[in-house]
Amino acid sequence: MSAPIWNEPPTVPLLQWFARGSLKQNLDKAIRLWVWMRLLYGDRTHRLPLPDPFTYVDFRDVFFSHSHTRGEKIPHLHDLDCPCAKPTIAWLFGAGNVTLPQWQEALSDQSCQQVIQLKSQEFQQALQQHDASPKQFQQILQERLFGRTRRTLAEDLQTLVDIHCLKREEQSFRRVSELPPCPQAFSANSGESYLSVQNLEFFTQPDLAAIAENFFQPINDYRRFFVHVEYVIPTQHLDRVDEWQAQLRDLWHKTPIPPLLMQYQPAGQSQVCSLVVYPVCIYYYRRGPYLCAYGQVPNATSDQKQMNWRNYRLDRIQSFTPLRWTAPQVPIALRQQYQSRTLPTPDTIEEWMEEAWGFDYYEPAQSLLLRFDREWDDRYIQGTLRHPTFKAVSYQEAKRLIQQTLKGQDKETMLKRLQACSPKDAYYQAFYRRNDPNVRQRLRAWRPRVEILLPWDLRERMATEVRREWEFYNG
Secondary structure, eight states, rough: OOOOOOOOOOHHHHHHHHTOOOOHHHHHHHHHHHHHHHHHHSOOOTOOOSSSOOOOOHHHHHHOOOOOOOOSSSOSSOOOOOOEEEEEEEEHHHSSSHHHHHHHHHSSSHHHHHHHHHHHHHHHHHTTTTTOOOHHHHHHSBBTTTTTOOHHHHOOOOEEEEEEETEEETTTTESSSSSOGGGOOOOTTOOHHHHHHHTEEEEEEEHHHHHHHHSSSTTTBBOOOOOOOOOOOOOOGGGHHHHHHHHHHHTTSSOOOOOOEEEOTTTTOOSSSEEEEEEEEEETTTTTTEEEEEETTTTTOOOOOOEEEOOOOEEEEEEEEEEEEOTTSHHHHHHHHHHOOOOOOHHHHHHHHHHHHOOOTTOOOEEEEEEHHHHIIIIITTOOOOOOTOOOEOOHHHHHHHHHHHOHHHHHHHHHHHHHHHHTSEEEEEEEEEEHHHHHHHHHHHOOOOEEOOOOHHHHHHHHHHHHHHHHHOO
């Protein structure tokens, strides 16, 4: 069976689909995957004469020049006619089959330069919606798109397998007889908006985004994929949450994004506090949507209102008013960051979320040491992903962490407690955000099968909770 013909243009929606997550972080790979598709499924001008199935070696021998490296290192600029020498701009805006010298000659033509500049500007404007900066885009345009290691290109092939554009057969790859739907395949009358169908990078778990991509359309008139999340926002506050989302969306389209004078009612408090903050993004975490903002924080005295991050649940925001950056209410420190162009971005949050477990990413990170009994670990803990820092450690490593962390009587008490435990139990270390309520809720849900060994203050806090619980049932 012959392979289908694929000739989709490199639009931003299509590259977002190839990125499998953040287009900002994976833009060069997304462009390279678009080129791969032309090489594998394009018309006769672009399709490589590869056997079916083919190996990476088959591809290398057909695609690159004979002087291209056979090893694992990044290929040096060995041959101007080798495809590994061609910059991204030539692949993206050229015909795709021109050599580097031909491309350089074309760029010397003024009319060609104007066309390329126009395409580049249009592409750049679309990319900015995905937080890809013009500087980043221009840098990628000048890079050698296929000047990559063998391992990187092999990973590209595996990505095509993951999105069902290739089939894996041991060490070989086989073209598919039917390609999966991509953004260009959806018509304006399909009843499915592009935003709801394709722009799934808001899923922080890439595998969940992949499931959504595969099952966004009904199959034989029935939906086969559903997502249920815990959502605690009261029904009477839903209109307020919708209003804040709409207003924030409009604000984030403005240049510059203004600071907000916000009236907020913290959890468990009857009084509303007035704060000036810079809105960064909306983050759904566990129970509801939060505005992640940088600026003044609740419950701080006038001399303590230094700049910091906080998460504000949308239904607890009473009102907010956009301010000019020159307004007297704007704190000097926040205005200085605006003037120096150092205001924070959502990327900062993502980086901090990776560093430690918990949504209070602005809190200090602490080492967490846990013990589970073997049965519970076998059933529910091992083989699961809690956080990138959540990893199993040996009994001896647990002992070493206690010796390094604690001092005096606390250390002696914990070492004695550890000695009474079974070395066959499961021990895990993680880094978590101090006082983070979400982590504490997770630990409570594991009771009584989990024991907190470190830190000492969290262990004592949980012990106090357990004693209080026991009083409920011991009457």
